[in-house]
Amino acid sequence: MNTKVATTSTRRTLFRISRKSGESNLHGYLFISPWLIGFLLLTLWPIAQSFYLSFTDYSLLASPVWTGMDNYKxxxxxxxxxxxxxxxxxxxxxxxxxxxxxxxxxxxxxxxxxxxxxxxxxxxxxxxxxxxxxxxxxxxxxxxxxxxxxxxxxxxxxxxxxxxxxxxxxxxxxxxxxxxxxxxxxxxxxxxxxxxxxxxxxxxxxxxxxxxxxxxxxxxxxxxxxxxxxxxxxxxxxxxxxxxxxxxxxxxxxxxxxxxxxxxxxxxxxxxxxxxxxxxxxxxxxxxxxxxxxxxxxxxxxxxxxxxxxxxxxx
CATH class of the missing domain: 1.10.3720.10 (MetI-like)
Structure with a gap:
């Protein structure tokens, strides 16, 4: 009986620690969210877009047309x-x-x-x-x-x-x-x-x-x-x-x-x-x-x- 009580108490303690840790991580992500959003939208996304556009014929006036390796050739x-x-x-x-x-x-x-x-x-x-x-x-x-x-x-x-x-x-x-x-x-x-x-x-x-x-x-x-x-x-x-x-x-x-x-x-x-x-x-x-x-x-x-x-x- 004592063993079951101890196990239950340990699980509750671990759950509280895990929940506090998760809340702490969430607070941290909230604080860095302006930088994270800026990095994703203003850096990572343009980099990915430029990589895709390097394989296309794109003039800003029309939709990109896939040309494969033509630009590099x-x-x-x-x-x-x-x-x-x-x-x-x-x-x-x-x-x-x-x-x-x-x-x-x-x-x-x-x-x-x-x-x-x-x-x-x-x-x-x-x-x-x-x-x-x-x-x-x-x-x-x-x-x-x-x-x-x-x-x-x-x-x-x-x-x-x-x-x-x-x-x-x-x-x-x-x-x-x-x-x-x-x-x-x-x-x-x-x-x-x-x-x-x-x-x-x-x-x-x-x-x-x-x-x-x-x-x-x-x-x-x-x-x-x-x-x-x-x-x-x-x-x-x-x-x-x-x-x-x-x-x-x-x-x-x-x-x-x-x-x-x-x-x-x-x-x-x-x-x-x-x-x-x-x-x-x-x-x-x-x-x-x-x-x-x-x-x-x-x-x-x-x-x-x-x-x-x-x-x-x-x-």
Whole structure:
């Protein structure tokens, strides 16, 4: 009899705990419901829709017509602009990302020193990144590097004949690369935070052993900073593949498609030619490219990224 009573009491207790746990979970779901609804309706559903539309012929003016793999076949075998946009984008990424990382690290090294007014210098250096991606700055950049722009006026003072920097196919892409490198503030701040975490005892020990400054940088700074460098590399690559505003405002993809980036190509197909199905296919190819390159970066990182928890580096 006592055993039955105990069993019944245990079941009631478990039921109460289960009911309270369920009520607690329900309250939690209610609190996150605005985000959950937004994620389902504004993120997950559009992603699923774009995947479906990538296999259709859709112009926004009529219902989608299923075409199978036609968009992808056209992309890889018949569209010369697709190939050109890939060339421009990969050139932009391969040149601008290393330059931005190098320049950011060098500036972070200078700003990591302790001296009077350093906080003001850091703020001044970081400020361009707050406005660097805006349309206003892109317009300013176009005015600076135009035929009658500020750059050529400054060169004329020294008797140097300028050129149409953004109207010359040989130099147009370099103006966009320079703009991207100029927006180094966020990357620099992350490097600066990483430099502050390196133990000063390592540098002091190296100084006692007579190590030169470049040896300290190569054997201490770079290995200890490699996780931060890897983080900036991944973000830089992803961001550079999506470069759009400057290409649209500064050069409009020209001259002769010299700055016709992939994102600009996708935008024109979607909102200029109303080829939404084809644009969706382009978007998914861009996603796959960025994902594959990111996975490759993670794989290669095991050979050069150092983590303290690995006891000497990743293997």
């Amino acid at each position: 056209r992309m890889f075998f018949d569209d010369a602009d697709f190939v050109q946009s890939l060339k421009v984008t990969f050139t932009f990424v391969l040149v601008s990302v290393p330059l931005k990382l190098f320049f950011s690290l060098m500036v972070a090294q200078l700003l990591s020193k302790s001296m009077k007014g350093m906080s003001l210098y850091r703020t001044m250096v970081y400020f361009p990144s707050l406005i660097g991606g805006s349309i206003a700055v892109s317009i300013l950049w176009r005015n600076m590097f135009g035929v009658d722009g500020y750059i050529n006026k400054v060169l004329a003072v020294f008797g140097i004949e300028g050129r149409g920097w953004i109207s010359d196919p040989d130099s147009a892409l370099w103006t966009l690369i320079l703009l991207n490198v100029w927006q180094f503030g966020s990357t620099m701040v992350i490097f600066l935070a990483g430099l502050k975490q390196i133990p000063q005892e390592l540098y002091e020990s190296a100084s006692v052993d007579g190590a030169a400054r470049w040896r300290k940088f190569y054997h201490i700074t770079l290995p200890m900073l490699s996780p931060v460098m890897f983080f900036n590399l991944v973000l830089g690559v992803i961001g550079s593949f999506q470069m759009f505003t400057a290409a649209l405002i500064v050069t409009r993809g020209g001259p002769m498609h010299a700055t016709y980036t992939y994102a600009l190509f996708l935008f024109e197909k979607a909102f200029k030619h109303f080829q939404m199905g084809y644009a969706s296919a382009l978007a998914w190819v861009l996603l796959l490219m960025v994902a594959l390159i990111t996975v490759l970066n993670f794989y290669v990182s095991r050979f050069w990224v150092f983590y303290e928890t690995d006891g000497g580096g990743r293997k």
